[in-house]
Amino acid sequence: MQRSHKIQLVPNKKAVIYFKQACGIARLTYNVGLSQWKNDYKNGKKPNGMSLKKWFNSIKREQYPFVCDVTKCATERAFANLQNAFTRFFKKISDYPKYKKKYKSRDSFYLSNDKFSIKGKYVNVPRLGTVKMTEKLRYDGKILGAVISRRADKWYISIQVKVEPIILTDLQKPSVGIDFGIAKYAYLSDGKYKDNPRIFKRFEAKLRRLNKSLSRKTKFSNNWKKTKDKVARLHKRIADCRLDFIHKFTNFITKNYGIVCIEDLNVSGMLRNHKIAKHLQDVSLYETRRQLEYKCSVVRYCDRFDPTSKTCSHCGWKDIDLSLKDRIFTCKNCGFTLDRDFNASKNILRWATPKVKACGQNSSGLKHKVSSETVLNEAGIKLA
Numbered sequence: 001m002q003r004s005h006k007i008q009l010v011p012n013k014k015a016v017i018y019f020k021q022a023c024g025i026a027r028l029t030y031n032v033g034l035s036q037w038k039n040d041y042k043n044g045k046k047p048n049g050m051s052l053k054k055w056f057n058s059i060k061r062e063q064y065p066f067v068c069d070v071t072k073c074a075t076e077r078a079f080a081n082l083q084n085a086f087t088r089f090f091k092k093i094s095d096y097p098k099y100k101k102k103y104k105s106r107d108s109f110y111l112s113n114d115k116f117s118i119k120g121k122y123v124n125v126p127r128l129g130t131v132k133m134t135e136k137l138r139y140d141g142k143i144l145g146a147v148i149s150r151r152a153d154k155w156y157i158s159i160q161v162k163v164e165p166i167i168l169t170d171l172q173k174p175s176v177g178i179d180f181g182i183a184k185y186a187y188l189s190d191g192k193y194k195d196n197p198r199i200f201k202r203f204e205a206k207l208r209r210l211n212k213s214l215s216r217k218t219k220f221s222n223n224w225k226k227t228k229d230k231v232a233r234l235h236k237r238i239a240d241c242r243l244d245f246i247h248k249f250t251n252f253i254t255k256n257y258g259i260v261c262i263e264d265l266n267v268s269g270m271l272r273n274h275k276i277a278k279h280l281q282d283v284s285l286y287e288t289r290r291q292l293e294y295k296c297s298v299v300r301y302c303d304r305f306d307p308t309s310k311t312c313s314h315c316g317w318k319d320i321d322l323s324l325k326d327r328i329f330t331c332k333n334c335g336f337t338l339d340r341d342f343n344a345s346k347n348i349l350r351w352a353t354p355k356v357k358a359c360g361q362n363s364s365g366l367k368h369k370v371s372s373e374t375v376l377n378e379a380g381i382k383l384a
Contacts, residue, residue, distance in 0.1 A: 001162070001163055001164070002160055002161070002162055002163075003139050003141075003160075003163050004158050004159065004160050004161070005137055005138050005139055005158070005159050006156050006157070006158040006159075007133045007134060007135055007137070007157055007158075007159070008133070008134045008154060008155070008156050009123075009131055009132070009133055009155040009156060009157055010131070010132040010133070011131050011132075011155055014128075015125075015128060015129075015131050016155070018070065018125070018127070019109075019148060019150065020107070021069065021070055022070040022071065022074045022109040022148070023074075023107035023108060023109050024102075024107075025066070025067050025070055025074050025075060025109070026074040026077070026078050026107075026108070026109040026110070027078075027100040027102070027107065028064070028067075029056065029067070029075040029078035029079070030078040030079075030081060030082055030099075030100050031099045031100055032056065032064075033049075033052045033056065033078060033079050033082045034082060034097055034099060036052055036056075037052060037082065037086070048083060049079040049080050049082055049083030049084075050079070050083075052079050052082070053076060053079040056075065069127070070127055071109075071111065071115055071125070071126040071127055073109070073110050073111050073112050073126075074109040074110065076110075076112075077109070077110035082097065085097040103220075103225075103228065106149060106150060106151060107149065107150045108148060108149035108150070109147070109148055110145065110146070110147055111125070111126070111145060111146045111147070112145055113142075113143045113144055113145050118137055118143070120136060121133045121134070121135065123146075123157060125148075133157065137159055137161070139159075139161040139163055141161045141162045141163040141164070142161065142162040143159060143160070143161055143162075144160040144161065144162055145159075145160050146159045146160065151232075151236050152229065152232040152233040152235070153229055153232070153233065154236070172258065173256065173257050173258035174190070174256075174257055174258065175257065175258060175259040175260075175261065175349060176188050176190060176256075176257040176259075176260055176261065177189035177261040177262075177345045177346060177347070177348035177350075178253070178260065178261065178262050178345060178348065179263070179308065179341045179342075179344040179345040179348055180262070180263070180283065180285055180288065181196075181283075181341055182196060182276060182279045182280065182283065183327065183341070184196060184341050185197070185249075185283055186249065186288075187339070187341035187342050187345045188345055189261075189342075189345040189346045189348070189349040191342065193341070193342075194249055196279075196283060197241075197245050198282065199241045199242050199245065199282060200238060200242075200278070200281075200282040201282075203234060203237070206234060207231070207234055207235075207238075210230055210231045210234060211231060213227055214227045214228060214231055242284055242287075243287070246284060246287055246288050246291060249288070250288065250291040250292055250296075251295070253292065253295075253296065254295045254296055257296075258297060258298065259297075259298045259299075259353075260292055260296045260298070260299050260300070261299075261300045261301075261302060261348050261349050261352035261353065262289065262292065262299065262300075262301060262302070262348065262352070263301070263302050263303075263304060263306075263308065263348055264301040264302065264303060264304045265285060265304055266304050267280065267285050267286055300352040300353065301352060302348045302351045302352040306347070306351055308343075308344040308347040308351070309322060309329070309340050309341075309343065309347075310322045310329075311343075311347055312329070312331040312333065312334065312336055312343070313338070313343050313346035313347050313350070314331060314334055314336040315331060315336065317332065317333035317334065319332070322340070326340065327339065327340055328340060
C-alpha cells in the first residue's frame with residue numbers, strides 16, 4: 001500500500017531559483033513532447049512516451065543544453081506524464097492533452113527514489129543540496145519517489161512511501177446513511193446534521209476585488225505578477241479552509257460510525273445546472289467521498305437513480321411531484337412528515353445495505369478499504 005506525506009519546504013533564494021528552473025524545464029519538456037507527438041501522429045507513426053524520451057535525449061544537449069542544470073528526473077517524468085495523459089484520453093476519461101502554461105500558481109517536478117535522500121528534517125535534492133522541511137517524514141517504509149510542487153508562494157514536497165497495509169476490523173460501531181446537499185452540508189440518518197459553512201462566500205468579495213485589480217494591470221508586468229500572487233494566496237486559503245472542514249467532518253464520521261452509506265452522485269452532471277453549480281463546487285462532494293473512502297473501514301453506495309428524497313422512509317410511498325424547493329417531505333399515504341434530507345439519509349441507509357430490500361433498491365456492493373496507521377490514529381480507530 002502506498003501513502004504520501006506532503007511537507008512544506010523552507011528553501012533559500014538559491015533553492016527557489018532551482019525549483020523554478022526545474023519546474024520550467026519540466027513544463028518545456030512536456031510541451032516539446034506534445035508537439036512531437038502530434039507531428040509523429042500526422043506522419044503516420046505511433047508515438048509513445050518511451051520513444052519521445054529517447055528522441056529528446058538525443059537532441060537536448062544541442063538544442064536545450066540548459067536542461068542539464070537540474071536533475072534529469074524533471075525531463076524524464078514529463079514524458080511519462082504525457083503518455084498517461086494520452087492513455088486517459090483514449091479511454092475517454094479526460095480531454096485531449098493541452099500545452100502547459102507559464103505563470104501558473106501550481107508548478108511541479110518529479111524526483112525518483114534513487115536521486116534524493118531524507119535525513120531528519122532535511123531532504124537532499126540532486127544538483128542543489130539540502131533543503132529544510134517543516135517536519136519529519138511520518139511514514140516508515142520504502143520511499144518510492146517524490147514531487148516538489150508550488151502552491152501560491154509556498155513550496156512543498158510530497159513523498160510516496162510503500163507501507164504495510166492495515167486491515168480495519170472494528171465494525172461494531174453503528175451504521176449511518178449520509179445525504180449531502182447545499183442547504184445542509186450533510187444530514188445523518190440518526191438525526192444529526194452539519195451546516196454548510198459556505199466558505200467561498202466568505203472570501204468572494206475580496207476575491208472579486210483582487211481579480212478586478214489584476215485585470216487592470218499590464219500583463220506580465222511586475223505589478224501584475226504581485227497581484228497574481230495575491231490572488232493565488234487567497235485561492236490557497238479558501239482551499240485550505242475547505243479541506244480543514246472536510247477533514248474534521250470525515251474524522252467525526254470515522255470515529256463514531258462503522259459502515260458508511262452514501263449516494264453515488266453524478267457530480268459532473270449536477271454541475272450543468274448553473275443555478276447551483278457554484279454552491280456544489282464549494283461543498284466539494286468528490287473530495288468528501290474520497291476522504292471517506294480511505295478513512296472509513298467500509299463504504300457502501302446507493303444508486304444515483306434511487307428516489308431517496310421522494311420516497312417515504314416509513315412506508316415506502318413515492319411522491320413524484322416533490323421539487324427542490326420543497327424542504328419538508330409529507331407522506332400522503334401514512335401522514336409521515338420529515339425534513340427531506342433527513343428522510344433521504346434514512347433511505348440511503350436502507351437501500352445501501354445489501355441484506356435489506358426496499359422499494360427502488362439498486363445499490364452497489366460492499367467496498368472494503370484499508371488505511372494507514374497514521375490516519376487510523378488520527379481518526380481514533382482501534383486496531384484488532
